[in-house]
Amino acid sequence: MIYTVTFNPALDYVVRLDALAPGKINRVNYENVMPGGKGINVSIVLGNLGHTSCALGFIAGFTGSALEQLVSAHGCKTQFIRTQTGMTRINVKIKAGEETEINGIGPHITPDELQQLFNQLDQLVSGDILIISGSVPSVLPSDMYEQIMARLSGRGIEIVVDAELDLLLNVLQYHPFLIKPNNHELGAIFNVELTTRDEVIPYAQKLQEKGARNVLISMAGEGAVFVSEKGEVLQSPAPQGTLVNSVGAGDSMVAGFVAGWLESNNDAATAFYTGICTGSASAFSADFATRDEVNALLATL
Template sequence: MIYTVTFNPSLDYIVKVDSFRLGEVNRTRSEKILPGGKGINVSIVLKNLGIESVAMGFIAGFTGNEIQKRLKIFGCESDFIRIQNGMSRINVKLKSDEESEINGQGPRIGGADLQKLFDRIDRLREGDVLVLAGSIPNTLPEDIYEKILDRIKAKNILVVVDATRDLLLNVLKYHPFLIKPNNHELGELFGRKLQSDEEIIQCAKELQTKGARNILVSMAGEGAILVEESGRTHKSPAPKGVVRNSVGAGDSMVAGFLAGYLAHGDYQEAFRTGIAAGSASAFSEELASKEDILALMMQI
C-alpha cells in the first residue's frame, strides 16, 4: 500500500477576479474549493490513475471535516488524526492579472497527536510506499522527517521525500528511494543558481553520495531530469500545452513516477509517466486525469 503524509492539509479556496484592485471591493468570476496539501495531491492523482493509497496527516474543526469529505469524493482513502482544538487551514489562491496566495496556519499539533502518527507509521509493512511531502507546521519538531524514517529504517519500505533545504538534506542518510527537488530548490541546497543541465546532474549526483537513490528534478516548462541510482541520466522536455495551473504539478509528477515504476519496474517508464502527469496538471484547472496523462505520454 502507498501512504502519503500531509502534516498541514488545507481547503484551497481558488478564486478568479478580473483585474484585482487592492483596497476595493472585487467580484469573483469563478470560485472552487479543493482539498489541498502535497501528499493529498499525490493521493488524488494516484487514484485518478487507478492506484489506491491512504492519505494521512492531521485535521481539525469543520474545515478538517470538509477536507476528509472532499477527499472521499475523489475516491481516496484516508486515515487522518483528528485534533480536538483549532481548525485545518484555508488557503486562498487568487488568480487575476497576477497570482497571489494567502495560506492559513492550521491547528496546533501536540505530542499526543504526534504519537498517534508514529503509531500509524509503525504499522507499515515491508513493500509499502511512504510519501513525505511538503513543509511542516512550526508546532512540530524540525527533525520530524528524520524521526519518521528512523522508525522504519529496518523495514524494506520505498520512501519518497518531496521537501526543501534541511528537511530534505537531513533524511538522505536514510537512503530514500526518490527525492524530487525542482531546479531552484536543488540550487538552494548548494548555495548557487544552476545554469545548465550538466550542473543539475552534477548536483543530483552529489546528493546520491549523501544517500539519495533516485533524484527527479522538475524544471517547469523546461521539462525534467532523472538521475537513476545506477548513475544513468534521463532528460526530457515538457510536452506542449497552455499552463493553466501551477498548483500540484510537482506532486502530480511524483504520483506519475510512482505509478509508472510500480506498474513496470522501469525507471524510464516511471520518468515518462511522471512528466506526463506533472504537465497534465499544469495544463488543467484541477489535478491531472488519467486520460490527459495518457494523451501527453504520446508526446514524450
C-alpha cells in the first residue's frame, strides 16, 4: 500500500483575473476550489495513474470536512486525524499576470493528536511505500521527519522524502529510498547555483554519500536528473509543451516515479521517464496529469 502524509493540508482557492488592483474591488473570470498539500497532490496523481493510496494528515473544522470530501472524490482513501482546535487552512492563489499566494495558518495539533498519526504509521508493513513531503507547521516538532524515519527504520518500508534544507538533510542518516529536491533546493543545500543538468549530477551524488539511496532532481523546463543506488545516472530534458500551471508539477513527478517503479518491477529508467512525463503533463494542464496525457508524452521521448 502507498501512504502519503501531509502535515498541513489546505483548500486551495484558485482565482484568475486580467489584472490585480490593490485597494479596489476585483472581479475574477475563473475560480476553483481544490484540495492542496504536497502529499495530497501525490495521492491524487497516483489515483489518476491507477494506483490506490491512502492520504494521512490533520484536518479541522468545516474546511477540513470539505477537504476530505474533495480528496475522496478523487478516488483516494483517507485516514485524516481530526483536530479539536482551529480549521484546515485556505490558501488563496491569485493568477493575474504574475501569481500571488496568500496562505492560511492551519489548526493547532496536540501531542495526543500527533500520537494518533504515529499509531497509524506503526501499522505499516514491509513493502509499503510512505511519501512524506512539504513543510512542517510550527505547532509540530521541527524534527518531525526524523522522528518518523527513526520510528520506521529497519522495517522494510520504502520512504520517499520531498522536503527542503534541514528537513531533508537530517533524514539522510536513515537512508530514505528516494529524495526529490529541485535544483534550487539542491543548490541551497550546498550554497551553489545549479542551472544545468550536468552541474546537478555531482551534488546529487553528494546527497547519496550522506545517505540517500536514490536521488531525483526536478529542474522545471530543464528536465530532470536521476542518480540511482546502483550508480546509474539518467538525465532528460523536459518534454515539449506549453506551461499552464506549475503548481503540483514536482509532486506529480514523485507520483509518476513511484507508479513507474511499481509497474516496471523496479526499473529505474521506466520510473524516471514516467516521473518526468507525469510532472510535465501536470504542468501542461489546468488540472493534474492523467494516464493518457502521461502516455502521450512518453511516446515523444
